[in-house]
Amino acid sequence: LSLGGIVIYVTLPLRPKIRSMRREFIYPHRSVRSFPVSPLRVSAALGMAFVLSAAVYYSGTWLLETHDRISWFILKYTGIPTAEDRTIGIFPDFGPVHIKDVPHPDDLARPLHTGILFALALSVLILSHRKFPLARNFLVFLMILLCASAVVVLFVPSFHFDAVVYSQIWLRGEILVWLLLPWVSGLLFVMTLPSIGRGFLWSVLIELYVVVWSALRLAFCLGVLHYTGILFLPLLWFVLGILFDLVVVLFFYSLALHQSINRTIGGRRP
């Protein structure tokens, strides 16, 4: 090359470099494979968990009110009427928040209607029990819940739920999940997945998703309350409550692992 009188000689290889027949490394057998958890990773996971928990702690009341607004919006959008606000405390450090009441039928005033609903729901569970062998014990658990619920609703008049009390129980559980979740995410996503960055991303997205998803589930439960009374509420709390949060976390964990394993198989030595 000639640049303003300066001549530069560049030597190019005449033949391309012959690729060795040997592998660059012997990919380790799975019995000895490992992903070292370095102090940096542990610090990153703990730091992320601390920051996210602190964010939930300091914005707790705002999160709860936002949660309530989303639920209320869904109820309004689906045509379920809401009564006026009531102010309730969640925990000493969270709340008070304004929660809307939802009118619902009185189960004790119409025992036949409640009985028919109970029989229908039990029939569906029994049919599912016969159809899905792997889910049998889970369905038995639901049947026990439903029966206990029916007994309490029909024969213990002092037991009474309304939308506000139910929302209070729901939010007390959920706020604890939101506080605990960053530590679980730190362990599952940041500490053990090959990419720390993706781990952060998953953790933050799951935290946001869990809040919105909880509002959707609560709206669904309140909708059921509006149409059928309190018969199904305990069952819904046990199934769609914290257990469902865990299933959601597991679902995202499996997706994150699915992606990571793809990258690992791509040839990067752990």
Added chain:
Amino acid sequence: VTVLILASKICLGFTIVVLTAYAVRHYLFALYRISLTKSHDMMELVGFTAPSVTVLVPMHNEEKVAAHVLQALVDCDYDWGRLEILAVDDRSADRTGEIIDQFASKYPIVKAIHRSTGPGGKGAALRIASAQARGEILLLFDADYVPGRSMIKFLVAPFCDPEVGAVMGRVVPDNGGATLLAGLLELERSAGYQIGQQARFNLNLTPQFGGTVGGVRSSVLKDIGGWNSGSLTEDTDLTFRLLMRGWKVAYVNRAECYEEAPETWQVRSRQIHRWATGHTECFHDFWKAWIKGKFVTAGERIDGLFVLACYLTAPVLVLGWLASLILFFAPQAHQTAVFLVALPFVGYQLFGNQATFLELGSAALLDCNRRRVLLLPLSLLNFFASTGAICQALVNFYFGGIFRSGPHHWHKTVRYRDAEGSVYRSGENGESASKLFARNPNGVYVSR
């Protein structure tokens, strides 16, 4: 009502403490295993001469799989002068005895033992076979296992350490694609071996001898009184007797052997019944002696108690659920929200065979098991199913004697292979495995 609420709170608190202890243990195992840097001590083989080996294969009505395991063992890369295969036809009513005789007449290293009377069960069959074995090392394989060619060498290697009394290899289901249950069990087995057993071995805790894909020193077996033919889990029984006499159990993660996982829930349920009953029997037999054992280290002592009591966590969890149900319907239910949150977060993590989902995920990551890992959320079904089956088994164990007397019944695990040539019925792994064996015109199974 006040007493009931108080009792429920105590019960729920106890459940959470127990489950948290187990969850922490499994979290530590998972974190330790994925960041594993310690090499295997048993890999130093200088000056080690290959010992004589007897392979014991007890079979009861195994005509579908008998030929496959015997052919795979004959094909193993080990000096035939030091190898003996004892195939035990344990009161079979099908063609198992005929297949064994066929192999015995063709290969001098295969010896047939026919047993038509006596008590049933694997322990009883092993007791008779061990008395006739001549090898220094006794290796064990169940009839549905297909060992690879290096398997015997892998399993024998740890015996170069004179303190090792027994060795255990890794069990890998080969029919994970057959049904949802088989896929979930593949994840569970992966966690149990890749994470649990490996971490326990490297941390000098209590890796378990699993009764198949493993071996024991012949002299040591005699020293501790042989197999317990009355136990439903003769492997757990042997593990604790070995450890209490100062012997070590080694785990070899590289010694992978393929097996058939149960494909239907009925079969799986019977398997869990047997394990839970036998294991809990061992808990009652050993826990006092284990606490006092003079050869047992502090770590082994604590971990051993966790292992012995592992099936008891299922009824504890159910009691916790019932307590949480009572508290939910009790006045001021929302006061207990803290406990009710903690319960699922620690309880629901102990899926299936006592593995947290971190353990399941980490094992899938290490195994690069990309396809099965998507089944992880469905582990919840397996967890409920296993918990129910364990509770049934334990109710039967503790209260069954009121209605029934005599020894426990040994339920044979159903096999799914097609005896007429193809090894597996379905599944992506099965298709490749079916290329291993075929029947020749004389009706003998040979490697393809």
